[in-house]
Amino acid sequence: MIAIVDYGAGNLTSVARALDHIGKNSRITGDPAVLARASHVIFPGVGAAGDAMVNLRARGLDGWIRDWFAAGKPLLGICLGTQVIFDYSEENETACLGLISGRVKRFPADMKSDGRPLKIPHMGWNGVSFTGRHPVFRGIPEEAEFYFVHTYYPAPSEADHVIGRTDYGLTFCSAVAVRNLVAVQFHPEKSGVPGLKILENFCAWGGEDAE
């Protein structure tokens, strides 16, 4: 069973529907007893980092996720779920889970492209240039694009942790991979066939480190 961590951060049903579509049995739950029976855990979320951390702590899920990561089991972060695995987010000046070192920063307000100001949030389809081979991103064509909607972006301290980069005014880290953790800033559940492929790969992955 694939568990989708419910910590009151937005609507999590779209991830569950995508898993249904690829024939994977999933549960949306915030109950550690149910989470413990999962083979894989997906940590999604839409909303603000401050609220997310408050909700995680209130449910005792902050410690639970650290333990799951430390136990070496497959963990997939999506969007806000990805942001809160870092040390700190500039959004609401929030101390986060610290599974990997790095900060989450706001896109600068004055970014330009062809002389025109860039819109914030970064909303829509954009490419990801994958810099390493990883089982979760196997079979994803170079030209594939993914759906993003965010105002803050991850900035890992260790360059080794970055596995995908995206350009929007600046080049930011849109995918990280550390041991049994993969985390993406985009929404694989809303990114058509390539996104579904990533979810499928994740469900088939045992959590081994990248090649």
Add this chain to the structure above:
Amino acid sequence: MLSKRIIPCLDVRAGQLTKGVRFQDNVDIGDPVEAARRYYEQGADEIVFYDITASADGRAIMIDVVRRVAETIFIPFSVGGGIQTLEEMRSVILAGAEKVSVNSGAVKNPDIIRQGARAFGSQCVVLGMDVKKVGQSREIPSGYEIVIHGGRVYTGLDALRWAKEAQRLGAGEICLNSIDADGTQDGYEIDLTSLVSTEVSIPVIASGGAGKPEHLYDVLTRGCADAALIASMVHYRTYTIREIKDYLHERGVKTRLFW
């Protein structure tokens, strides 16, 4: 770099498409879920549904449509049409839509934008604006006025002022429909689109007037739009989404070409 989005718009009444959508097999399909699936497979970047049913029964049918669409396509889609309350927004989002668009409901009660953004996040709240060119005046400095009820009722609201106000209240995106251009297939209202899109910091979807791929090129370049809404030109199979995207790609407009 971010791609410009191409967004087919489907009008739904009592759970059925109101315009024929003609696909490869030359059969008109009345089921909006089937139409959404076909556009998803043909490379639509997002889909917009407008529920033009007025009754409560119709609303319940639409929620069922939204649920079935969410099980079928894995790209973002929005639902609009007659949304007045936070509860109506919630039911659409819980059924699986990424975004809800508010139009005359927000004109009557602007606070619905703030409430929606607070409850679901700005990225969920789209402001739909129907706009008519009226000429510049003291009341309407931009020369464009917001109209409601399908363009029959003038509101006295300046379109640019309203766009900025909606952004301040928390709207995450604007769908800007020109009533003058709507249905003409003569091209989008470029001046209006570029005026609004350069004055707000949130994405703007241009709507109304698309008939040829060059219309999309114009509005995505000179018009500064972030996305373009299309209807007849794909519903009647004059063009496929692939043809439109290839046309834009050849002229240097970045769109998503692989799906």
